[in-house]
Amino acid sequence: MIRFYGSTLFAALAAGALVVAGPLAAADSVPTDLGFNADEPIAVNADRFAADLNAETGTYSGNVLVVQGAVRMRADEVKIDAPSGRATRMEARGSIVVESPSGTATGALAVYDIDAQLVRLTGDVVLTNNENVMRGSMLEVRIADGRATLTGGVAANGQAPGSSRVQGLFVPPGNNDN
Secondary structure, eight states: OBOOOOOOHHHHHHHHGGGGTOOOOGGGGOOOGGGGOTTSOOOEEEEEEEEETTTTEEEEEEEEEEETTTTEEEEEEEEEEEEEGGGOOEEEEEEEEETTTTTEEEEEEEEEEETTTTTEEEEEEEEETTTTTEEEEEEETTTTTTTEEEEOOOOTTOOOTSOOEEEEEETTTTOOOO
């Protein structure tokens, strides 16, 4: 059995989705409207699971769906490093979508260092909340202090990385009937 200690990948990515809505709170005080509750069980569904007992890893692959409370993550693959049965690192790859009541975060690779309480989401990162949208190349969320940084580097017009900046579009309430 793999045990999860501390905050999970969901808290960090769901909190990252809040970047488009306002200030971030520390993961332990994430508002209930995120749908995240660290005390709830984590359900994982996938087409396949492979364990490497020597490396102490487990890999879910094919249409992976991970659910905790009202927070859902879809990915092509999720690998968990769990020395002595304790999860220390989680890596999600391919078409990552994290949905919570507060919004959605998407990217291509998410790495969660559980001990450092650090999550990095990379690969055309898009954060949405209703019509509010932020785009960048990497979202880094420090769970312990609730700080998130979105960096640029991915250009919508196909230019080389580093050629663009973080983009944001914020629509005031009541202005969605354009």
